[in-house]
Amino acid sequence: MPVRFYNTMTRELEDFTPLQQGTVTMYTCGPTVYNFLHIGNLRSFLFEDLLHRWLTYRGYNVRQIMNLTDIDDKTIKGSQAKKIPLAEYTEPYKKAFFDDLKTLNFTPAEKYPxxxxxxxxMVAIIEKLIAGGYAYETDDGVYFKITSFAPYGKLAHLDRDSLRAGASGRVANDEYEKETVSDFALWKKWTPGDGDVKWDSPWGEGRPGWHIECSAMSMKYLGETLDIHTGGVDNMFPHHENEIAQSEAATGKPFVRxxxxxxHLVVEGEKMAKSKGNFYTLRDLLEKGYSPRSIRYLLYTTHYRKPLNFTFDGIKAADASLKRIDDFLFTLRNVKNSGEADSALTALLKTQTEKFEAGIDEDLNIAEGMGAxxxxxxxxxxxxxxxxTALAGEIIAFFEKIETVLGFLSLGGPGELNEEDMExxxxxxxxxxxxxxxxxxxxRKALLAKGIEVRDTPDGPVWKRI
RNA sequence: GGGGAUGUAGCCAAGUGGUAAGGCCGAGGCCUGCAAAGCCUUUAUCAAGGGUUCGAUUCCCUUCAUCCCCUCCA
Structure with a gap:
């Protein structure tokens, strides 16, 4: 069974085959480093982690690049509010980002440029676009001319002519001098509001537009055509649409396969928003005492294309589910029976393994895998x-194998007991x-106070740390 | 106004043209000196209304609700 993915471009499930046999190039839009990661970010990043881990499980060498957006309106605004240089402002958030990845047991990407x-x-690509007639310079910047790129809108399925400027109410219409409202900035010329944030370019000092960074970095590290590009649904338009336009116009090759x-996720059934007071960073949740593995479990085990309802009852349920798995593995480790293996169970291990794998093969349907x-x-x-004991060992080995995909199991042995406790x-x-x-x-109560739980079994007492 | 998605038991969540996995919680039972763990039993007609079909939760249409996008929000 091949791995299949739902390709936003075609809106269909497609068999996955990488361009280069055995190796997958994958670019994931990373965080804008102006704040700590919130659970919505984590949901997206965890989906990418599952994708990465599953492709690895299936034998591919995964080359994942995740960018850090450290130059945009928000980071500039933040640094100015604190009256510190941009780099100094973003540095703590970059560090926090990596700490959070570690906390939630992410598989590292190859690079985080x-x-x-x-x-x-970026400048090199912009020059190419201007030379090719895809971009033009104005008094305040360089813009991509979307009418020059016929397929524009193919990803988001948006009709160029029906784009309504400012329909989202987020951005002023007449902020920039563009030929067409839908043209987007490749380069923004320096204004006093940018302070010290500026770089030299053929168009004078300024800074890059948002979208161009992903084209530049993905091509630099992964080549002109990528196997996989991911992000949150909100990135489909305009960000990814614009990436396609500028990349394909510059190279003449397909950008992403x-x-x-x-x-997105909602919190307790409602949109997550700071104004609603239901906006949580990972740090907020840890402060409330929830464990990273429970958070990972909850965000990880819902199908990535379905809106996830994040609830605090859900974290508690995740915690209880994990305990069930923990206890199962604990019991297996204490199996003493050295007789003949039950052939029905051996067969079941095989069928459930296949069911688990088939589930995730099908567009990363991990919920089905967990069911198995x-x-x-x-x-x-x-x-x-x-x-x-032999079968128990096989089952434990299976769990160890799938832990490379799940990343939230607890596989460590119980450790040692000191002499006093043994006595x-x-x-x-x-x-x-x-x-x-x-x-x-x-x-038993005394041991429990030390974090050691004693359970009686037919083979005598067993203990575990809690 | 346009585009897209979701709506399954108390909660979370899979899935299928032939009467619906799994997890959590609750109740009852078994096991146990007690407990823990575990096992068993128990809870749904799949948002609503039409249509297609021998038969739909699964396909089509309409309505309702929620979420996302329509230039820089994962």
Missing amino acids: SATEHIPE YWLHAA LFELIRAVNEKMESVT LIAARTAAKKNKDFARADEI
């Missing part, structure tokens, strides 16, 4: 007394044998 470090590459976009996983857990729990457990076992249950419970 910053826009400000690629100005010459598969476009994948993640849906829980079905396996239930079936094995049901017959746990007939599970042999306490032995003393409790002795007390139980003497029917001194009060003493036994007392010891």
Whole structure:
């Protein structure tokens, strides 16, 4: 079964094959570093993490580039408000971004290039566009002329003529001197409002437009045609549409082969917005005491093209689900049965593995994969007394394998118990044998206070750290 | 005004032209000295109204609700 993805460009599920056999080039629109990551960002980035991990699981060498947008209106505004240089302003947010990725156990991309470090590459593309008649210079900048690029609108399925300037109410119509309202800025000439933020260019001092950075950096690191380009649905238009226009106009080659976009999330059924007080960064959630793995589980296991309803009950449910998996693995590790393996369970492990893989192969349907996983857990729990150490080992190996995809399991062994605690457990076992249950419970309580939970099984007591 | 998406049990969430996975929570039961873990039982006619069909939750139309986009918001 091939891996299939829903390609935004064609609006269809397509079999995935990379341009170069065995290697996937993947560009993901990264954060604008003017704030900490919020759960909406995380949802998108986690979808990309799943994509990366799944392609790796399927044997591809994944070359992922994720950019950092460190030059735009928001970063400039932020740095000016604090009266510090742009780089000084964005630096802490860049660092926080990497910390957050680590906290949520992201697989690292190959590189995280910053826009400000690629100005010459952007200028080179703009020069090419002007030379090709795709762009023009005005008093305040250089613009891409969308009427020069016939396919404009093909990704977002927008009709050029029906674009309504300012329809979103977010941007003033007459802010710039453009021939057509839909033309977009490749280069913005310096104005006093930009302060110290400026670079030299053939058009005088100024700064790049937003979209050009992604074209420049993706081409520099991954080539002129990418296998996969991802982002949030909001990026479809104008950002990705503009990337296509400027990239394909500059190179004459297809820019991207598969476009994948993640849906947004809502919080408790409502749009997340600062004004509604339901706007959460990862840091906010950690401060509230939620664990990174629960957050990862919750955001990760809903299909990426479906709006996700983020709720606090949902995090608690995620936590409980993880505990079920943890306990399952814990029980397996304590299996002592060295007899013959139950062939039905061995067969089930195979079928559920296939079901798990088939689910995710189909446009990253991880919810289906998780369903297969829980079905396996239930079936094995049901017959746990007939599970042999060999089968337990196989199942644990399977979980270790899929952890490369999931990234939220807890696979570490229980660790060691110190002598004192081992003696306490032995003393409790002795007390139980003497029917001194009060003493036994007392010891268990004492161990629990140290974070050690003792469970009685037919094979004697087992313990785990909680 | 235009374009796109979603609406499945208390909550989260898969899926299918032939009466609906999985997880969480709740209730009852089994097991256990107790507990934990686990197992079993139990909860849905798939937003609403039409249409196509032998048969639709699954296809089509309309309505309603929510979300996204229409130049710099993941």
